[in-house]
Amino acid sequence: MTAPLQQRWSASLMNNYGTPPVALVRGDGAVVYDADGKAYLDLLGGIAVNALGHANPAIVDAVSTQLSTLGHVSNLYVAPPVVELAERLLAAFGHDGRAFFCNSGTEANEAAFKLARLTGRPQIIAADGGFHGRTMGALAMTGQPGKREAFEPMPAGVDFVPYGDVAALESAVSEQTAAVILEPIQGENGVIVPPAGYLAAAREITSRHGALLILDEVQTGIARTGAMFAHQRAGVVPDVMTLAKGLGGGMPIGAVLATGPAAELFGPGHHGTTFGGNPACAAAALAVLDYIDEHDLCARVDSLGKTLSADIENLDHPLVAGVRGDGLLLGVVLTEPVAKQVDLAAREAGYLINVPAAGVIRLAPPLILSDEQASNFVADLPGILDAAAAAHSKG
Ligand code: PMP
Numbered sequence: 001m002t003a004p005l006q007q008r009w010s011a012s013l014m015n016n017y018g019t020p021p022v023a024l025v026r027g028d029g030a031v032v033y034d035a036d037g038k039a040y041l042d043l044l045g046g047i048a049v050n051a052l053g054h055a056n057p058a059i060v061d062a063v064s065t066q067l068s069t070l071g072h073v074s075n076l077y078v079a080p081p082v083v084e085l086a087e088r089l090l091a092a093f094g095h096d097g098r099a100f101f102c103n104s105g106t107e108a109n110e111a112a113f114k115l116a117r118l119t120g121r122p123q124i125i126a127a128d129g130g131f132h133g134r135t136m137g138a139l140a141m142t143g144q145p146g147k148r149e150a151f152e153p154m155p156a157g158v159d160f161v162p163y164g165d166v167a168a169l170e171s172a173v174s175e176q177t178a179a180v181i182l183e184p185i186q187g188e189n190g191v192i193v194p195p196a197g198y199l200a201a202a203r204e205i206t207s208r209h210g211a212l213l214i215l216d217e218v219q220t221g222i223a224r225t226g227a228m229f230a231h232q233r234a235g236v237v238p239d240v241m242t243l244a245k246g247l248g249g250g251m252p253i254g255a256v257l258a259t260g261p262a263a264e265l266f267g268p269g270h271h272g273t274t275f276g277g278n279p280a281c282a283a284a285a286l287a288v289l290d291y292i293d294e295h296d297l298c299a300r301v302d303s304l305g306k307t308l309s310a311d312i313e314n315l316d317h318p319l320v321a322g323v324r325g326d327g328l329l330l331g332v333v334l335t336e337p338v339a340k341q342v343d344l345a346a347r348e349a350g351y352l353i354n355v356p357a358a359g360v361i362r363l364a365p366p367l368i369l370s371d372e373q374a375s376n377f378v379a380d381l382p383g384i385l386d387a388a389a390a391a392h393s394k395g
Contacts (some may be wrong), residue, residue, distance in 0.1 A: 004383050005035055021347060027054025030366045030373055032352070040347070041373055043159045043365045048187070048219050048329065051246035051288055054364035058287045062134045066283035073276035073279065075272060081282035088289050089257055092228045095237060100266060100304045101277025105218030105244035108254035109181070110272055112214050112240050113137040113155075113191065115256065116179035118265040119212065125172050127163035132181065133214055141181055144189070164194040166201040178203075179212035179240070184230035187219035187364075190357040191331025193324050195241025196389050199234040212239040212262050218254070222246035223292050223367055226302030226327030233326065244365075249291075251284035254275065264294035297367050301327045304374060308363070311378045319385045330363040331356070341388035351377055 002008075005023035021393040022040070026033045030053050032042045041052065052059055066081060073079050086099035092236035102108055117125055125130070128145040139147065140154035143163070148154055161168040163186060173180060174214040180202055186192040199215075215238040220230035224246055227233045231241070239262040254276075258265070275281075292298065309323035309330055314387075319342075321333040334342070337358035346353045354362040365373075 009363035026241045026342065029053040029056070030369050031162075038350065040350050041365075041377060042352050043346075043363045043369075043377065044352045045364050045366045046250065047245070047354065048224055048247075048364040049226075050250050050366045051222055051247045051368075052249045052291055053368045054250070056249065056368070058291050059251070059284050062283040063251060063280050066280045070279055072275065074274070075276060079279040079282070081279050081286055083279045085277070085282045085285050085289075089243070089255060092289070093241065093257050093259070094232075095259040097257055097263040097265075098269070100256040100258075101282070102254040102256070102273050103252045103275050103281075104133070104254045105216075105242065106135050106138045106254075107273065107276075108218065108242035108256050109133050109138040109141065109216060109246055110135050111243050111256045112179075112181065112216075114271050115143060115240065115258065115262065115265050116181075116212055116214065118270065119176035119178045121176055121211070122157045123174075123176045124158045124178055125169070125211075126158055126160055127182055128160050128309055129163050129186050129189040129192060130181070130183055131186070132183075132218075151279070156213070163189075163192060164198050166198060166205075169202055169205055173209050173211055174326045175209055177206070177209055177211040179214050181214040181216060181252050183216045183218075184220045184234060185225065185326060186327060187329060187362070190360040191325040191329060191362055193326065199236040200229060203238075205235045206239075214238060214240040214242065216242050218242055218244045219364075220326075222288065223297045223301050224327055224364070225325075227298055228292070228306055230326065247288065248281050248284045249288040251281045253281035253285055268283075273345065292367075295368075301367050304369065304371070305330065307371075308374050308378070311375070312381065313380065315382055317382055317385050319389060325363075328363070328365055328367060328369065331360045332361050332363065334361070336389070336392065338392045341391040342384060345384045345387035345391065348387070349380050351380070351384070 023035045024032045126141040128143040132138045132141045140158045143160050162174045221243045240258045305327040312323050321335045324331045339355040339361050343355045356362050
């Protein structure tokens with residue numbers, strides 16, 4: 001008999017993520033199934049990746065049609081879905097510019113870092129608590145020292161400011177600054193929403209000093225917050241935007257979009273990646289964009305997110321301090337550091353959530369989550385929280 005998947009996992013995979021709690025074998029919409037056939041409502045969506053849910057025929061058809069037409073070609077040649085995707089993303093962005101495709105959010109930020117250095121200025125300013133990825137450049141811009149420590153020395157030239165603090169940004173940015181990189185909402189840091197006007201101030205300050213504003217929309221982009229891109233809700237236009245996660249609806253693709261002079265910085269030989277924007281991933285991304293349009297998903301995400309967060313707050317549960325975030329990127333703030341226990345109790349009850357910090361749980365479900373699925377979760381949440389509190393008091 002073959003050993004259970006989890007046992008084989010621990011013998012064959014590097015332990016980068018800690019021991020996985022469940023082995024998932026199948027998905028359908030917002031529901032995934034483990035090896036024993038137990039169903040879980042996926043309220044994490046592969047950390048905001050599965051925008052259209054699992055096994056969505058729109059994605060399956062687009063990818064298989066593309067793979068049976070033209071598979072991977074090198075970036076040295078042109079393939080129709082790649083050009084169309086660049087055009088569609090720029091149209092959604094609403095500004096003339098150019099796109100560069102890669103394979104992940106980390107890679108998109110790594111590319112943005114290099115692009116910024118082509119301005120000839122040395123300094124990059126990033127935010128405390130921010131997360132931009134795990135390769136050395138992206139890590140160097142990640143404002144979580146614990147993640148960087150073991151890998152010092154980092155690439156030089158990155159300075160940090162407190163997130164949401166306009167005065168700090170004002171005193172940090174100078175004519176030496178190539179770029180300021182920010183997330184519109186800090187997802188990995190526990191769904192931290194900056195004060196109103198922060199992004200607009202960042203735009204004004206960077207423009208005044210001739211520095212680029214890079215917005216990392218890897219987690220917030222592609223309808224996640226109820227707008228195609230979160231910066232549109234803030235009424236701010238970045239010079240550079242990075243995307244990944246939801247863009248491919250489960251397929252690995254990242255993008256850098258740039259407008260204005262920033263769009264002209266990369267030239268031949270500066271940067272590249274073999275798989276970046278391969279036609280199958282581009283076809284998946286086009287299917288995601290079509291689906292969002294056809295189903296008016298931005299409006300849907302906006303209204304479902306508002307309902308879901310209000311319903312959770314209205315539970316008036318003693319463990320819930322409040323809900324923050326936007327659209328379907330929500331952080332449920334807890335009054336006690338029991339997020340791990342909540343995670344465990346939620347899994348027992350058939351829900352996958354995520355714990356970015358001890359005092360907050362993150363919800364980033366597929367954007368196709370139904371009203372019924374959302375209200376089932378809200379109905380089960382008090383029991384989940386009670387079980388977590390009981391487990392916590394037992395120690
Ligand atoms: N930027 C942000 C804002 C993210 O949330 C993440 C992933 N959590 C990344 C970058 C890195 O993306 P990836 O895991 O696709 O490399």
